[in-house]
Amino acid sequence: MLKVPHRGEAAYAAALPGDYQRILQIVKAAGGPVMVKEVGAELGIDASVPDRLEPLRGKLSKPAARGRLHKLPNGTYRIRP
Template identity: 60%
Template sequence: MYELERITARRSELDALAEELGKRLQEVQAEREELVIAERVLHRLAERGRAEAEAAVAQAPVKVQVAGRAVLLIPHRGDSPDEMALPGDYRRILAIVRAADGPVQVRTVGQELVPRQATFALLARDGPSMQTAPHGVDRAGPGC
């Protein structure tokens, strides 16, 4: 009967060990599931960060020098479709086009954007070769 007692004792030891290992296995599986979720969250955050960085680079306005002024090469477009988000020159162009009764030529818009005195100053600076006269009128002026 001594063997039967040994077998029973060993079986109860193994049952206790199996119970302890089962609990430990559940804890390990729960921790693994938490780690899988944490990994997914980190991947999503990294993807979002990359997408935001790429969008910021793609939407970054580029400034260039035009006539001594820094202007945007391509105007920055934000999420707001509001006209007030546009640069001042663009808003003035829209106002000129809206004020017209029909289609507007670029020349007309340019004439309204650049004041008349500034136009004459540009013509005087560039010299008479840049000036144009009405048809049939000598550049030097009438009666010269």
């Protein structure tokens, strides 16, 4: 079973696990493209150590691959309309 279902399979973010719901809330609240380190800062992750952000980058990539987020060429993420 997918932790992050495709956008058409579960239209509501409430169908996602809590950590993914929080990530989507942070990206949505940003109001524009957001970098991984900015999401990490909101979650309380120490962004001064690059390796600490890699698991978060993976958690942002899953919703992007399944149509919930849009990953821009410069590596930032935003909510899909």
